[in-house]
Amino acid sequence: SSDYYDDLKLDNSILKAQTDSYRRIRNTFRYLIGNLNGFEENEKLPLDDFPELEKYILHRLWEINQTVEECVNTFNFHLMFTTLLNFCSNDLSAFYFDIRKDTIYCDSFQSTKRRASRTLLDLIFNHLVRWLAPSLAFTCEEAWQARGHTSSIHLEDFIPAKKEYQSTDLQKKWDMIKNVRKVITGALEKKRAEKIIGSSLEAHIKVYVSDEIKKIIAKIHLDEIAITSSYV
Incomplete structure (x- = not known):
């Protein structure tokens, strides 16, 4: 998306960047559609039964919805698209997606974690395909019909995110966990570049954090979040 408040520029690097942006969104839809194959209403899990990670992403969905509504009301479609x-x-x-792919691929169909993840993916898809439809008309139409719909996505209204999606406490906690994960991922990339490990699952990590952060990560499976074999 180009900022149309300024003069629009065009060269090969800009076209390459736009292609990359489109590919990221298309791959997101491909992941959602592929991992929602066979999803039925009776598989849905109540939001109260969601694990914390799913509740955190729900909060992010609520935040994105707030931004989208503001952008639509102020006609700021560039910010909407970049968001x-x-x-x-x-x-x-x-x-x-990176964290939950093994859960979706390997857990049993009745697994609470898998059901929660697929329920969340369905929610994400239904919001995302509507939000992006004005910008990516054909892609969103194809994605919508790939889920078995016969009507057009362009006849659908935006779905407001429910207030119960919001959780400021979880946001603070998981923003911190994401920062810890980012540091771990950076360290793993260095070891991968040095040919010490191949997959991150070959790694056993030692995490050095403050006592406050240690108490928080002690309550989660950091090895699952960081996609490693274990941690201390």
Whole structure:
């Protein structure tokens, strides 16, 4: 998306950046559609039964919804698109999808964690496909119909995010956990570049944090969040 408040520029590097942005969104839809294959209403899990990670992403969905509503009301469609792009890239692809892919692929169909994840993916899809439809008309139409719909996505209204999605306490906690994960991921990349490890699952990590942070991460499975074999 280009900022149309300024003169629009065009060269090969800009086209490449736009192509990359589109690919990220398209890959997000591909992940959602693929991992929602066979999803039925009776598989849905009540939001109260969601694990903390899913509740955190729900909060992010609520935050994105607030931004989208403000952008629509003020006609700031550039900010709306970049917000959605960053959500797809940072919150979903680089974080949530990465953590939960093994759960979706390997856990039993009746697993609470798997059901929660697929329920959340369904919610994300239904919001995202509506939000992006004005910008990516054909892609969103194809994504919508890939879920079995026969009507057009362009006849659908935006879905307001429910107030119960909001959780400021979880946001503070999981923003901190994301920062810890970012440091771990950076360290793993160095070891991968040095050919010491291949997959991150080959790593056993030692985490040095303050006592306050240690109390928080002690209550979660940091090895699952960081996608490593274990940690101390």
